[in-house]
Amino acid sequence: MLREYGITVPLRSYHKFNEQASVSGIMAQLQRGEDIALISDAGTPCISDPGHLLVNACAEAGIQVTPIPGASAVTAALSVSGFNLVSFTFRGFLPRTEGKLRRVLSDTLSEPSPVTVFYEAPHRILETVRICSEVLPDSRLCLCNDLTKPHERIYRGTTIDVFAELSANPNFAKGEYALVLCRNSVKPIADKFDTDRKSKKERRNNDDS
Numbered sequence: 001m002l003r004e005y006g007i008t009v010p011l012r013s014y015h016k017f018n019e020q021a022s023v024s025g026i027m028a029q030l031q032r033g034e035d036i037a038l039i040s041d042a043g044t045p046c047i048s049d050p051g052h053l054l055v056n057a058c059a060e061a062g063i064q065v066t067p068i069p070g071a072s073a074v075t076a077a078l079s080v081s082g083f084n085l086v087s088f089t090f091r092g093f094l095p096r097t098e099g100k101l102r103r104v105l106s107d108t109l110s111e112p113s114p115v116t117v118f119y120e121a122p123h124r125i126l127e128t129v130r131i132c133s134e135v136l137p138d139s140r141l142c143l144c145n146d147l148t149k150p151h152e153r154i155y156r157g158t159t160i161d162v163f164a165e166l167s168a169n170p171n172f173a174k175g176e177y178a179l180v181l182c183r184n185s186v187k188p189i190a191d192k193f194d195t196d197r198k199s200k201k202e203r204r205n206n207d208d209s
Helices: 019-031 052-061 073-081 098-110 122-135 159-167 192-208
Strands: 089-093 115-120 140-145 153-158 177-182
Touching: 019 052, 052 073, 073 115, 073 140, 073 177, 089 098, 098 122, 115 122, 122 140, 122 159, 122 177, 140 159, 153 159
Parallel strands: 089 115
Antiparallel strands: 115 177, 140 153, 140 177
16 A cells, blocks of 8 residues: 555564564654554554554553544544453443443443443533543543544543543533543453352252251
């Protein structure tokens, strides 16, 4: 594709076998003020592809990362989150009532993946993040606003940190939002087979006694 458009820039291989070792060199280039493009020949970088270590390092160093998405805001937000995306859950738009919203956020603790993506409308985003900071105060959030548009902005940190930063922005209610939530832990989900087996064993023991 680069040859087709006559683009000549230095290229380097970046894959799962050299990802860890490559990050420091790439970060040095970025800190010198150079621009780096992370591309993939199969899908979106960081979505079941290498990249989250570099994106996370950029986020921690305060270096801007801009997604150039393919199909949807879900993949764009995930690719720029910096979270380890071995798996994730997409839940769509959040409920409008506070009670249902709190239940949905609490339910994420029982999901097998620690990463969950939601959509939210701009006029509800501040209240949603406030409730999120109460229900999941130790979780990390990558809050993406107006991706690929002129007023694109990405908030990062704990849910409490993001709520404080969002509250300080007088223009927060402009543009749609994608929330990428990463919990520090998930509750173990009981295996149904094990549960049924234990129940049968208990019944047998009761019959024998």
